[in-house]
Amino acid sequence: MAGKGGEMRTAGDVLLWWLERVESNRETSDSYKRSTRSMVKKNIVPALGKVLITKLDRRVLDDKLVWPMTQDGKKAGTQQKAFQALRQAFLLAEKTGRIKANPMASLTFKSFHRGAIGSKPASLSRVDLPALVQQLAENFNRDPVNGLLPLLMLAxxxxxxxxxxxxxxxxxxxxxxxxxxxxxxxxxxQHILPLTPQVLALLARYRQALPDARAQIDWVFPVRGGARLSPTTASAMFRSVSAGKWSSHDLRKLMRDCLADLGVDFFIGERLINHSLGKVSETYLTRDVMERCREALERWHARLDECGFSLAHGLDMAAPASSPNPETPEPTGAGDDS
Incomplete structure (x- = not known):
């Protein structure tokens, strides 16, 4: 624990203080808070919590954190995330005058890991798209309330x-x-996504299927009591739908790969999935960019239609891309249980 006057003595003091800051920060996403809490409490504090700040050095980090995580089968990417959390905690403690010296200042993860840190391979590829869309459309027709989320994310x-x-x-x-x-x-x-006629029809079918009480709630994914669907419940739903073979993030990767296959240029593809484009690129966002994003999504959703997307949204065909502002399309009823 912290010493007299709140002075921090151990690595655990620094980490738990920093974690409290992270969890109380309104601008920090819930997912980041959850992953950071898990990393700090399950990996870093048990390993380094009792180590005095004055004793924390490269050797101690290797002996107590990095090497044990390696022996436990933790991938280099996971080790790097633990190291980054530790470094951020000490940096903030130093900047706010809570520690006299920062033992992490001169250390980088490369001090412990020399090899390349590979990204996790995608669990879905282009060849999986037809069967995937068919499955998600059928799930939506059976249960629109639970079937919208993966379709909307893929779209x-x-x-x-x-x-x-x-x-x-x-x-x-x-x-x-x-x-x-x-x-x-x-x-x-702020991220603005154009809505195609297919998605507008999909949302219309979904909202009609919501129980009356939930249909009055502003959340698109409401649950009983007026709250929204939690990330934990949503993740469990994805595990069930995919039989554990792919995750929600794999849908995002697949969509991005397919945009490239359709000839969507790099800038528009990155813009659609809300990747950072740098300050210079962000300065030149114009109305023309939004129209190009709309055109790209229309092409993507037409590709999804070829794979069976229309079974879920119920349109016979998409409205022409040249239409300036079509009315919200009415579903044809395709895919109804009756």
Whole structure:
């Protein structure tokens, strides 16, 4: 524990103080809070919590944290995340005058790991798309309330945390856009997604299927009591739908790969999945970019239609891309249980 006057003596003091800061920060996403809490309490504090700050050095880090994580089969990426959390905690403690010296200042993860840190391979590829869309469309027709989330994520490449925070007040049927507020986005930048006729029809079918009490709630994914679907429940749903073979993030990766296959240029593809484009690129966002994003999504959703997307949204065909502002399409009833 901290010494007299709140002075920090151990690595555990620094880490738990920093974790409290992270969890009370309103601008930090829930998913980051959960992953950071798990990393700190399950990996770092048990290993280094009792180590005096004055005794923390490269050898101690290797002996107590990095090497044991390696022996436990933790991948280099996981080890790097633990190291980064530790470094951020000590950096903030130093900047705010809570420690006299920062033992992490001169250390980098490369001090312990020399090899390349590979990214996790995707569990879905282009060849899986037809069967995947067919499965998700059938799931939606059986149970629209639980079937919308994966379809909506595949259609737009959104992150699960961003999608779960969607509200009907964020969706404009007149402008045909879905606005993701900056506080809901990992990029901390407002993200605007054009809505195609297929998605508008899909949302219409979904809202009609909601129980009356939930249909009055502003959350797009409401649960009993007025709250929204939790990330934990949503993740369990994805495990059930995929039989544990793929995750929600694999839908995002697949969508991005397919945009490239369709000839969507790099800038628009990255813009659609809300990747950071740098300050210079962000400065030159224009109305033309939004139209190009709409065109790209229309091409992507036409590709999904070829794979069976229409079984879920119920349209015989998409409205022409040249239509300036079509009315919200009415579902044809395709895929009804009756």
């Amino acid at each position: 737009h490449g959104t992150r699960i945390g961003e999608t779960l925070q969607a509200q009907w007040s964020h969706i404009s049927l007149v402008e045909r856009v879905w606005v993701l507020p900056e506080l809901n986005c990992k990029s901390r930048r």
